[in-house]
Amino acid sequence: MTQTSDTTSYKDIKRTVLRRIRSGEWQPESLLPNEQELAVEFSCTRTTVNRALRELADEGFLERRRKAGTRVLSAPQRQARFTIPLVRDEIEAMGGTYRYALVSTETQPAPDWLGARLALRPDQSVMHVRCMHFSGNTPFQFEDRWIVIDSVPQVVQADFSGTGPNDWLVQTVPFTNVELTFLASRADAALAGFLDVSEGEPVFTAERITWLEGQPVTFAKMYFAAGYRMTTEF
Amino acid sequence: MTQTSDTTSYKDIKRTVLRRIRSGEWQPESLLPNEQELAVEFSCTRTTVNRALRELADEGFLERRRKAGTRVLSAPQRQARFTIPLVRDEIEAMGGTYRYALVSTETQPAPDWLGARLALRPDQSVMHVRCMHFSGNTPFQFEDRWIVIDSVPQVVQADFSGTGPNDWLVQTVPFTNVELTFLASRADAALAGFLDVSEGEPVFTAERITWLEGQPVTFAKMYFAAGYRMTTEF
């Protein structure tokens, strides 16, 4: 048999299954018919049903277990997917002109809090880089970053006067794991100066820790200018 | 042929491809061999290669276009996936005891800013619900929510004195689209009182707009207590 216009596609099945869940025909926690039965219902192969259900499970609507079958999740665990763009791309996408400025670089032993956060040995040292990202002449983001020298030895020769450490790292070091945190922090005097806001103002902040195969590579705090909103649709 | 222990699995292919990208063997922007060629290399069918590459594209490492082929993305668009839990689950997962308190409910014409945000007609009215979520006796989240009555007529008979509007909505109305925004806001006097912080303190805030097939259902602002961190790993 072949794929003609009247063939049931895995997308049709996804749609139908979603509709049945939404309409209440398939209640939360209830078990779906198995793949073979659905294949008969939709007149297609089990392969096609499998793909549809697999994707719906991946999207957080269903839970699947071998032998136990497929069931509807009671609270659909829908996941918001944030694509974190490079600052430059983000600014240019808004029609701004990206401008970068290095504030300071310093090589030093890792401070205690950082050592604890990244599970560093007491003797490991880090490069501390602070820099600003502007949209035109408006401050957009202040970046406070630490790079683990043992994990990225080349960093000692890197020149961050013209390129941001993030751009450099993305080009230079691959990573395997990331921890990303969003929080609201309070602008201290220094930060207020950088971002051109009053001291004490709320600042949307992202923290990012990056590892390569278990090795900590870098820790970054990114402070966004007033009014920043991190948005996604799903 | 059949799936024996020496069979190449799509997971092996994913690993190998990722390794080649990380090692620089396959440079950013460069074109991968086509599926047929890779199938020969890995001694498997094109189907298997297809699944591996499809998933890697979905995860943001590759870009695929028919006829044009598959290429390595220069800045891997890795996506952070946040699963937004129900407040109750979040509190209980931390070992706290969930407690809920209704602050106010009111039915009113939609304020202008809300009408604009949700594309409401001028005559549409909304139910405004304000409530608190506690972990034990500690304030955890203040929720400020508007529900579009035309989209959820049953809401006028709902009783939010014991159950939060979010729990009720999740049980009652399906949704198809969500816009989620994170930002940092400043505690005004009222909010400071609810969350037990000083006026002016930064407050991590999430805004969520929910639609059902294009119809706006609800707009919610969720203000989190001091120190809240929204974290994910990927």
Place this chain on the structure above:
DNA sequence: AATTCCATTTTGTATAGACTTTAAATTTTT
């Protein structure tokens, strides 16, 4: 009554092959 073992069910993944759709590249026409 508890534990271990085993059969069975259901999803997971692979093969081989074919047709479909998209869009880049080429050729033809204007």
Place this chain on the structure above:
DNA sequence: AAAAATTTAAAGTCTATACAAAATGGAATT
């Protein structure tokens, strides 16, 4: 030279089938 039509290469999807792996539930054993 530009625009339109055609070719074609690559990914996209489906069928049909087979074996694999996990986990459940019951049977056998302790």
